[in-house]
Amino acid sequence: xxxxxxxxxxxxxxxxxxxxxxxxxxxxxxxxxxxxxxxxxxxxxxxxxxxxxxxxxxxxxxxxxxxxxxxxxxxxxxxxxxxxxxxxxxxxxxxxxxxxxxxxxxxxxxxxxxxxxxxxxxxxxxxxxxxxxxxxxxxxxxxxxxxxxxxxxxxxxxxxxxxxxxxxxxxxxxxxxxxxxxxxxxxxxxxxxxxxxxxxxxxxxxxxxxxxxxxxxxxxxxxxxxxxxxxxx
Amino acid sequence: xxxxxxxxxxxxxxxxxxxxxxxxxxxxxxxxxxxxxxxxxxxxxxxxxxxxxxxxxxxxxxxxxxxxxxxxxxxxxxxxxxxxxxxxxxxxxxxxxxxxxxxxxxxxxxxxxxxxxxxxxxxxxxxxxxxxxxxxxxxxxxxxxxxxxxxxxxxxxxxxxxxxxxxxxxxxxxxxxxxxxxxxxxxxxxxxxxxxxxxxxxxxxxxxxxxxxxxxxxxxxxxxxxxxxxxxx
DNA sequence: TTTGTTATTTGCGCTAGCGCAAAGAGGGAT
DNA sequence: ATCCCTCTTTGCGCTAGCGCAAATAACAAA
Numbered sequence: 001x002x003x004x005x006x007x008x009x010x011x012x013x014x015x016x017x018x019x020x021x022x023x024x025x026x027x028x029x030x031x032x033x034x035x036x037x038x039x040x041x042x043x044x045x046x047x048x049x050x051x052x053x054x055x056x057x058x059x060x061x062x063x064x065x066x067x068x069x070x071x072x073x074x075x076x077x078x079x080x081x082x083x084x085x086x087x088x089x090x091x092x093x094x095x096x097x098x099x100x101x102x103x104x105x106x107x108x109x110x111x112x113x114x115x116x117x118x119x120x121x122x123x124x125x126x127x128x129x130x131x132x133x134x135x136x137x138x139x140x141x142x143x144x145x146x147x148x149x150x151x152x153x154x155x156x157x158x159x160x161x162x163x164x165x166x167x168x169x170x171x172x173x174x175x176x177x178x179x180x181x182x183x184x185x186x187x188x189x190x191x192x193x194x195x196x197x198x199x200x201x202x203x204x205x206x207x208x209x210x211x212x213x214x215x216x217x218x219x220x221x222x223x224x225x226x227x228x229x230x231x232x233x
Numbered sequence: 234x235x236x237x238x239x240x241x242x243x244x245x246x247x248x249x250x251x252x253x254x255x256x257x258x259x260x261x262x263x264x265x266x267x268x269x270x271x272x273x274x275x276x277x278x279x280x281x282x283x284x285x286x287x288x289x290x291x292x293x294x295x296x297x298x299x300x301x302x303x304x305x306x307x308x309x310x311x312x313x314x315x316x317x318x319x320x321x322x323x324x325x326x327x328x329x330x331x332x333x334x335x336x337x338x339x340x341x342x343x344x345x346x347x348x349x350x351x352x353x354x355x356x357x358x359x360x361x362x363x364x365x366x367x368x369x370x371x372x373x374x375x376x377x378x379x380x381x382x383x384x385x386x387x388x389x390x391x392x393x394x395x396x397x398x399x400x401x402x403x404x405x406x407x408x409x410x411x412x413x414x415x416x417x418x419x420x421x422x423x424x425x426x427x428x429x430x431x432x433x434x435x436x437x438x439x440x441x442x443x444x445x446x447x448x449x450x451x452x453x454x455x456x457x458x459x460x461x462x463x464x465x466x
Numbered sequence: 467t468t469t470g471t472t473a474t475t476t477g478c479g480c481t482a483g484c485g486c487a488a489a490g491a492g493g494g495a496t
Numbered sequence: 497a498t499c500c501c502t503c504t505t506t507g508c509g510c511t512a513g514c515g516c517a518a519a520t521a522a523c524a525a526a
Binding site for chain 4: 181182183193194197198200201211213214
Binding site for chain 3: 497498499500501502503504505506507508509510511512513514515516517518519520521522523524525526
């Protein structure tokens with residue numbers, strides 16, 4: 001596979017970059033391809049590289065001392081991840097990045113990005129916009145976890161994931177497919193596979209979703225929104 | 234009250250700023266003093282100003298549609314908050330800022346900071362370090378809320394708050410006082426005042442803390458660390 | 467000192483959601 | 497077609513933690 005500079009402009013952080021800069025990035029990058037389930041990096045590794053996902057999907061997860069996992073974020077094509085090392089000295093990744101399907105990503109040394117940012121205000125601003133987006137999302141999710149019942153949290157999670165990584169399978173209707181297991185959804189909404197399974201079974205009975213093996217199809221997004229806002233029943 | 238440029242260097246984001254820049258910031262600022270319980274800004278307000286807390290303590294909180302609150306962060310003297318507007322067009326504050334005690338803060342227009350960042354790489358880097366710090370903290374707290382039992386979460390919360398806003402009341406021992414109500418602690422650890430009260434009563438019996446009205450004194454930080462790591466019993 | 471207000475404690479009952487265990491189902495490989 | 501592996505479902509019992517209500521304590525104001 002070959003990535004050309006124009007493609008890189010689909011990365012939000014690079015949207016205002018010059019052609020020369022994009023070329024420089026590519027010249028300083030290595031393409032890493034990994035299979036489903038494999039890892040780009042682990043929580044605690046020195047954050048020497050940042051990545052741009054070119055194909056596939058990945059997730060960022062954290063593990064607690066007893067090994068329980070939570071999913072922090074899902075990563076789609078042309079998204080940057082692991083850029084922390086460009087901002088902090090001797091940083092380690094605060095999360096693990098695992099491929100949800102077989103994926104390829106450009107790896108670039110963090111120090112290269114740091115260097116570049118010294119003289120490109122746009123790059124700074126765009127990266128800060130990415131960061132503030134994460135902050136706002138995490139704050140929201142934290143509030144949800146602290147205050148919402150599990151069914152609502154699962155609805156909010158599924159809707160968020162649909163927006164982030166969902167594939168539309170019909171153009172007219174808003175029917176979206178998510179390639180996620182019950183485990184993935186449980187880890188993203190702070191509950192257990194059992195509860196996710198029961199909630200999805202209920203939604204399926206009500207015609208809101210189709211629940212398959214490692215897959216959910218959203219048939220009625222509006223119904224889910226209603227659940228997420230507590231307007232149902 | 235008067236703030237002089239040298240003071241401002243205690244603000245992490247401004248640590249590398251020139252004297253002239255600091256003077257400029259102060260000239261473009263307004264000092265806002267508010268009483269305990271009052272607000273610097275509300276979730277949803279246009280993020281036109283950012284603030285630097287000069288005296289007092291404040292908290293950032295979010296409210297869900299039914300009015301339940303969660304505390305996202307506590308703010309100490311010489312910390313910047315509400316800087317989102319310098320990064321995003323037409324941003325609104327994603328959280329409410331409320332004074333925990335009577336407080337004063339410098340308010341500066343976000344556009345001024347944005348302007349300034351165009352030509353000061355240091356300012357950018359420092360602000361990004363602040364942002365990555367928040368991201369890491371929120372990710373951690375999210376994981377804790379998703380995976381840890383309530384006693385452990387409260388221990389983690391109390392320890393974190395002690396580091397952020399605790400006042401040492403003895404130099405030899407690590408005895409720290411927190412000016413927080415049960416309600417504050419409940420909102421910061423994702424539980425209820427009843428549970429916080431019961432847990433603190435238990436810790437008091439075990440000699441770990443002293444629990445007063447709107448106040449906790451940590452007598453044995455190490456014991457709390459043990460609880461937070463599940464090493465007790 | 468008295469009174470009013472607000473924060474905290476504690477008993478008590480309840481239930482949302484956890485998590486085991488066993489059965490069932492989907493999909494790939496041979 | 498069959499086997500095997502992994503993912504999912506569902507019944508079931510249990511308990512951590514919620515949340516009401518009433519008592520108590522701390523503080524402030526008069």
